[in-house]
Amino acid sequence: MDSFSLVDTSLDLNCKPLRLKDELPAPPKKDLQSNFSGSGNKNPVNQESGALVEELNRVSAENKKLTEMLTVMCENYNALRNQLIDYMNKNPEKELSNSSKKRKSESSNNNGNTNNMATTIGNSESSSTDEESCKKPREETIKAKITRVHYRTEASDTSLVVKDGYQWRKYGQKVTRDNPSPRAYFKCSFAPSCPVKKKVQRSVEDQSVLVATYEGEHNHPVPSQMDATSGSSRCVSLPSAALGSTGPRITTLDVTKSKSISNEEKAAAGSKPRIDTPEVRQFLVEQMASSLTKDPNFTTALAAAISGKIFQHNPNGKW
């Protein structure tokens, strides 16, 4: 929808990726250099602790700044959202005509986001910063968390296999009315213990984009990281969760990625607190994004921005 994309774009451009790029890398490098390469010898412990304190202060200040930015963004978003609601109230027919054809479950889960474009993430968690949670009764969304993820694939790819780290068993395929490309239905291989299902279909607008719709949450960890890279079956598609670098398309959010990140978080927490490694930096970005996943529209904007910036910075896309 236009309003959402408006929100997304504005947030996206003015938000933190730029700042992260500007602020994060530069100062710590200095610190690290002074700590390690130039480190000499006088008082390494004091020097290191001083640098850490300095780093902590810097990060705190940055955190504060980001929080303020987030507040401003929330306000802007809420204002825009209110305008959108007003608009939708004035023009209810268009939205109704779109949503009326949806089946009960889908329309209820997308509750409010009645656009049939594959541009929303129907994350059902309530937001801590947004008024959405109190405005919209979302009890029905507790049942099945629906997440929509975009994957860019090779143009020549014809399979509907998405490498997301989990193992899936295909149980059906259908050609739907609104999209000439077939839709594939997958169940998690851990079913029935794991109730997660996924639908994969090529985007109408861009055939090289796979839209995966996840229903439910895995009640087990990712089988292995190997699966995410080598593929559990004949995987062909690239797991690049970044569309932001290419087109007007709004969203991409890789749920499994955030989960694996959280594993990294545990590992990092258990080991040394390396403040300024690229991994940690990226993790901070990811964590910011994941914290915003509570709001589907912010998630949409920020995930695209983060992914876009990160992939620009790291063209190989290797982590």
Add this chain to the structure above:
DNA sequence: CGGATTTGACCCGCGC
């Protein structure tokens, strides 16, 4: 031979 995939049949909700 066993597991994964394919694909037509079937089920079910919704609109008319």
Add this chain to the structure above:
DNA sequence: GCGCGGGTCAAATCCG
């Protein structure tokens, strides 16, 4: 009640 369309089932087939 009927037709349509999306989702699921399950027998057949494929493949390592």
